[in-house]
Amino acid sequence: MLQPNSENHDMRFALIAEIAKALMLARFRQTMVAAIGVTFSITMFIALLGFMNGLNDLLDGLILNRTPHIRFYNDIKPNEDQPINISDEFRDFFNIIRSVKPSVSRVSIYNNGEIIRTLDGDERILGVAPKIAIQVFFNVGNVDLPGVLNGVEVEAEDKLFAFSDYVVEGSFMDLKYTANSIILGKGAADKMMAEIGDFVQATTAQGNRLQLKVVGFYQSGLGELDNLQSYVSIGTAQRMLGETSSYITDIQVKMHDYALSPAVAREYSSIFGIDADDIQTINAQFETGSQIRSLISYVVGITLLIVSGFGIYNILNMMIYEKMDTIAILKAIGFSGTDVKTVFTTIAISIGLAGGLMGLFFGFVASLGIERIPFETEALPTIKTYPVNFDPKYYIIGGVFSLVTTYLAGYFPSRKASKVDPVEIIRGK
Amino acid sequence: MQKKKIIEAKKINKFFYSPEKTHVLKDVSFVVNKGEFVSVMGKSGCGKSTLLYVLSTMDTDYEGQLYLDDLLVTGASSNHLSRIRNEKIGFVFQFHYLINEFSVLENVMVPGLKLNKKSREELEHIAMEKLKIFDMEDHAFKKANQLSGGQKQRVSIARSLINEPLIIMGDEPTGNLDKKNSDLVFNIFKELAREFHQTMLIVTHDQDFANGTDRTIEMEDGRIISQ
Numbered sequence: 198m199l200q201p202n203s204e205n206h207d208m209r210f211a212l213i214a215e216i217a218k219a220l221m222l223a224r225f226r227q228t229m230v231a232a233i234g235v236t237f238s239i240t241m242f243i244a245l246l247g248f249m250n251g252l253n254d255l256l257d258g259l260i261l262n263r264t265p266h267i268r269f270y271n272d273i274k275p276n277e278d279q280p281i282n283i284s285d286e287f288r289d290f291f292n293i294i295r296s297v298k299p300s301v302s303r304v305s306i307y308n309n310g311e312i313i314r315t316l317d318g319d320e321r322i323l324g325v326a327p328k329i330a331i332q333v334f335f336n337v338g339n340v341d342l343p344g345v346l347n348g349v350e351v352e353a354e355d356k357l358f359a360f361s362d363y364v365v366e367g368s369f370m371d372l373k374y375t376a377n378s379i380i381l382g383k384g385a386a387d388k389m390m391a392e393i394g395d396f397v398q399a400t401t402a403q404g405n406r407l408q409l410k411v412v413g414f415y416q417s418g419l420g421e422l423d424n425l426q427s428y429v430s431i432g433t434a435q436r437m438l439g440e441t442s443s444y445i446t447d448i449q450v451k452m453h454d455y456a457l458s459p460a461v462a463r464e465y466s467s468i469f470g471i472d473a474d475d476i477q478t479i480n481a482q483f484e485t486g487s488q489i490r491s492l493i494s495y496v497v498g499i500t501l502l503i504v505s506g507f508g509i510y511n512i513l514n515m516m517i518y519e520k521m522d523t524i525a526i527l528k529a530i531g532f533s534g535t536d537v538k539t540v541f542t543t544i545a546i547s548i549g550l551a552g553g554l555m556g557l558f559f560g561f562v563a564s565l566g567i568e569r570i571p572f573e574t575e576a577l578p579t580i581k582t583y584p585v586n587f588d589p590k591y592y593i594i595g596g597v598f599s600l601v602t603t604y605l606a607g608y609f610p611s612r613k614a615s616k617v618d619p620v621e622i623i624r625g626k
Numbered sequence: 627m628q629k630k631k632i633i634e635a636k637k638i639n640k641f642f643y644s645p646e647k648t649h650v651l652k653d654v655s656f657v658v659n660k661g662e663f664v665s666v667m668g669k670s671g672c673g674k675s676t677l678l679y680v681l682s683t684m685d686t687d688y689e690g691q692l693y694l695d696d697l698l699v700t701g702a703s704s705n706h707l708s709r710i711r712n713e714k715i716g717f718v719f720q721f722h723y724l725i726n727e728f729s730v731l732e733n734v735m736v737p738g739l740k741l742n743k744k745s746r747e748e749l750e751h752i753a754m755e756k757l758k759i760f761d762m763e764d765h766a767f768k769k770a771n772q773l774s775g776g777q778k779q780r781v782s783i784a785r786s787l788i789n790e791p792l793i794i795m796g797d798e799p800t801g802n803l804d805k806k807n808s809d810l811v812f813n814i815f816k817e818l819a820r821e822f823h824q825t826m827l828i829v830t831h832d833q834d835f836a837n838g839t840d841r842t843i844e845m846e847d848g849r850i851i852s853q
Contacts, residue, residue, distance in 0.1 A: 212739045219727035526723040529684060530737045530785070531712020533705045620679045623719055623797070 213536060216527070217543040224516055228544075231512045232552035234505035235603065239556020239595045242498030244563040246591040249494040251568075251584035253487040259418055263358050264476055265326075265449030266458040269306065269465065272472040276300045309445045312469055316450055321457055326353035328447040329434040333399040336406075337389045344385055345425050346399065348434020357451045360428075362579045367393050367413025372430050379409035379433075383416040384424030399437070407437050502598050506606035509548055513541060513610035517617075524614055525622035534615035541614045545607020546600065553599030557592050629659035631696060632793050632825050638680060638690035640673075650676050651688065652848040658793065658827055663819035665836040666829045668845035677845070678797050678829045682715060683707040695792055712741050716786025718828075720798040723782060724770035730757070730781050731766040738788045749788070756784040760814060776807030783814055787824075794818070796828040800835060812838060 221228045275297040281287050306312065309327065316325045329348035334341035351373040354360040361369045364380060372378050379399075381391055391397055396408045409429065416423055429437075435444050452458050458475040466473035477484075517524070524537055568585040633656075640651040650673045658664050668674045679685040681692065683699055686707070691700050699710060711717075716737075724733045734753040738744060744752070757763045760780040765773060773781065779799060786794050799815075800808035812835055818824040819840070828839065836842045843853040 209740075209742055212736070212742075216725075219725070223727045522723060523725050523727070526725060527736075528708070529682070529711065529717050529719075529723070531708050531710075531740050533708035535705065536708075536740075618684075620684050623721075623723070624675060624679070 209536075210539075213539050214543055217540050217547065220516060220520060220523070220540070221544055221547065224512070224519070227512045227515065228548060231505075231509045231548045232555070234508040235502075235549055235552025235599055236555040236559060238498070238501035238505040239553050239599050240559040240563055241501050242595045242598070243557060243560025243591055244567060245494045245498055246491075246595075247560070247564040247585045247587060248567055248583065249490050250586035250588065250591070253490055254586055255580065255584040257487055260480055261455065261476070263363070263417060264480065265358075265447075266452040266455045266476045267450040267462045267465075268474045269312070269448040269450070269469070269471050270446060270474075271304050271306060273299050273304065304446050305440070305444045306446065306448060306471060309448060310443065312448060312465075312471075316448065316465070319461075321453060321461055323451045323453050324353065324357045326350055326357050326449045326451075327431060327445040328354075328449055329431060329438070329444065330446055331434055331437060332402050333437075335385065335389060336398045336400060341400070342385065342388060343425070344382070344399070344427055346379070346434060346437070347426060347428050348431040348437075349428055350431050354428075357449070359579075363415055363417050364413045365416045367411075369413060371412035372428060375410060375412055377407060377409050377433055377436075378412040378429070380413040380415045380428040381411055382423040382426045383414045384420060385427060386411070386414050388424070401437055403438065405437055405439060407433075409433070498595070499598065502602045505552075506602040509545055509603050509606040510610060512548075513545060513607055514613075516544070517541065517610055517614045521617060521622050524617045525619040528617065528619040529623065537617070538611045538615035541611035542604065542607050545603045545611065549599050549603025552603075553596050556599060557595055560592070560595065561587075629661075631657050631693070632660050632662075633658040633681060633827065634693040634696075635681065636691040636693070638677070638688055638692065640676060640680060640685075640688040650848050651680070654690075654845075654848075654850055656843060656850060656853055658825065660792075660825055661819075661823040663815070663824075663826045663840045664828070664843060665839040665841070666827065666843045666845060667831065667833070667836045670831065672845045673848040674829045674845050675797055678795055678827070681827065682717065682795055683711055712737055713789055714792045716789070716791040716794040718779070718783050718786050718794065718796040718799040720801040724773075724778055724785075726769065726771040729767050729769055730762065730773065733770050733781060734785045734788055737785060741789050753784070753788060756787050757781070759817075760784055774807075776803055776810060779803060779807070779811050780814065783811070783818075787818075793825045793827060796826065796830075798830055799828060800830070800832060808832075808835075 279294055279297065281292050281294065313325050313327065316322055327350055331346040331348065333344050333346050335344055349360070351360070351370060355369060365383065367380065369380065372380055379397065381389070381397070389397060391411050393411050393413065395411045397411060398406060398408055400406050415426065415428060417426075431445075432442070435442055438444065450461070452461065455476055459477050462473040462475040527537060527540075528534075564585045564587060567583050570583045572580060572583045574580065635657075636655050638651050638654040639649070642648045642650055654677060666674045666677065676685070680688050683692075683694075686704075691698060693699065694710065694714060699707065702710070724730075725736065728736065731750065731753050734756060735749045738749040738752065739746065754763060754766060757766055760783065762777065762780050762784065765777060765781075770778065770781070783799070796815075800811050803811060815826060815828065816838055819826060828835070830836055841853065844851050
């Protein structure tokens with residue numbers, strides 16, 4: 198006669214859920230307060246993380262979007278194979294050479310057309326853009342302002358590095374269509390008081406001079422860059438240097454997954470025998486900043502959740518004191534300690550689930566709100582409103598955390614309820 | 627014909643340890659047979675309620691052996707005891723102990739739902755039948771806290787019957803009721819004994835109540851002095 202009735206688990210739980218519901222409805226206001234606590238903390242958690250990470254993405258983007266993930270170039274450095282090393286006579290000696298000078302190696306990348314085709318064929322690589330960097334002086338009256346001219350292939354540069362986003366005035370395509378044109382860095386333009394349509398004169402280190410027509414201004418948001426960097430088309434750059442159209446000093450590569458860039462950089466660097474820099478090695482510090490901002494928002498979010506967990510703990514404790522009679526009678530009529538524990542755990546989880554879902558919803562709404570707040574700054578020309586990240590990851594983490602904290606908050610009160618001695622209550626009156 | 631034993635207590639001893647060690651039940655041994663309506667009488671503090679809670683399986687801190695339906699329950703796990711209480715024992719307490727959040731009908735059904743042997747519809751029907759016995763069917767959909775004391779007690783008796791238990795145990799079921807209601811409840815017990823041959827063990831200090839039962843176990847100072 199006494200068989201375990203686990204085969205009808207569903208129905209047993211239905212009864213326990215019914216009891217949990219009745220208890221919650223009896224203390225509807227407190228239950229709501231507890232749920233609102235969870236809602237509030239999840240809302241804040243979602244809004245905070247969305248906002249922080251939106252900001253992170255923006256700041257990372259400042260670097261990631263505009264910096265090639267890998268840059269191939271020929272570095273100017275002393276030749277590692279000095280003649281004495283080749284000599285048979287001194288092969289077995291330990292040779293020390295002092296005052297080695299860099300050799301006049303070509304900064305142009307040899308056979309760059311073939312290299313670009315090979316890179317284009319690699320599936321890990323999103324795109325390739327050639328570049329020529331020229332050191333110049335802008336001659337303004339009797340002052341020479343130093344600058345760097347980037348000779349770029351306009352379309353590739355735009356596709357890979359969102360070039361057009363940072364051209365704040367003028368049209369970036371004019372760089373391609375207007376001969377001898379230049380897009381000036383905003384900082385440099387302000388110093389030269391150059392307007393669109395003006396001509397500026399640039400002198401290369403080799404002494405070549407050229408009049409360049411200003412067709413636009415470039416503003417990256419990084420002041421140092423804007424004071425120095427200007428853009429010309431790759432053809433203009435080659436003309437300024439007096440080189441042929443095969444002359445290229447840099448090959449910029451953008452990856453599908455930038456985490457792979459160090460490996461790919463090493464791989465091709467050894468195949469082509471040229472130097473390669475990857476973004477992770479050069480900009481190691483920017484990840485740290487993002488991580489710390491994320492960490493802070495997680496800490497704040499989780500703190501909020503823990504506080505709301507204490508709220509649930511309090512309310513369950515109160516409920517258990519108030520409902521001692523009910524617990525005693527449930528036990529007397531055949532509910533086990535485990536059943537009673539399940540009742541209160543169900544209450545806690547229900548509060549967590551309801552509060553959590555509302556929190557996710559309001560968090561989403563809050564994020565939408567933040568995304569509409571105007572945010573205009575000189576430094577970030579492409580940004581008009583606050584950036585928010587809507588990654589589902591944060592919603593999943595928020596949801597899971599709300600359940601975990603409410604479960605933990607309900608655990609101790611539930612255990613206490615399961616240990617209530619019905620005899621003590623029933624006799625006690 | 628040998629009567630079937632429902633409860634058999636063998637040399638039950640119990641101590642209270644706070645504030646100091648007190649011997650509250652001393653070698654209590656007795657038998658309740660099937661169909662018997664037994665009352666336990668005694669002065670306040672004689673240990674009759676304590677005995678009832680030991681018999682109810684809710685209090686497990688005692689020495690001796692307790693058999694229910696010829697099965698030893700002493701030392702069984704608490705989950706097993708919960709199941710025994712659910713299936714085999716009906717309780718009626720001095721205070722009414724209904725679940726205030728539930729309707730009258732639901733209160734009656736809860737032990738049946740917990741036992742989970744019959745469908746909800748069947749249980750609703752049975753619960754309604756039980757309420758009819760006590761003229762409470764009109765109140766079935768009221769909340770438990772909308773009833774008077776006597777009505778609550780009738781509902782709790784109906785609840786104790788829902789799983790057709792082997793035995794109904796009562797702890798002063800009329801102790802908290804006025805004369806009129808207490809007579810009413812008493813008559814219900816008598817009817818249960820007479821009509822349904824329900825085995826019952828009721829703790830009381832009401833002599834009139836005890837006189838109306840088949841047998842009275844009298845206790846004094848933790849011992850049975852007559853049965």
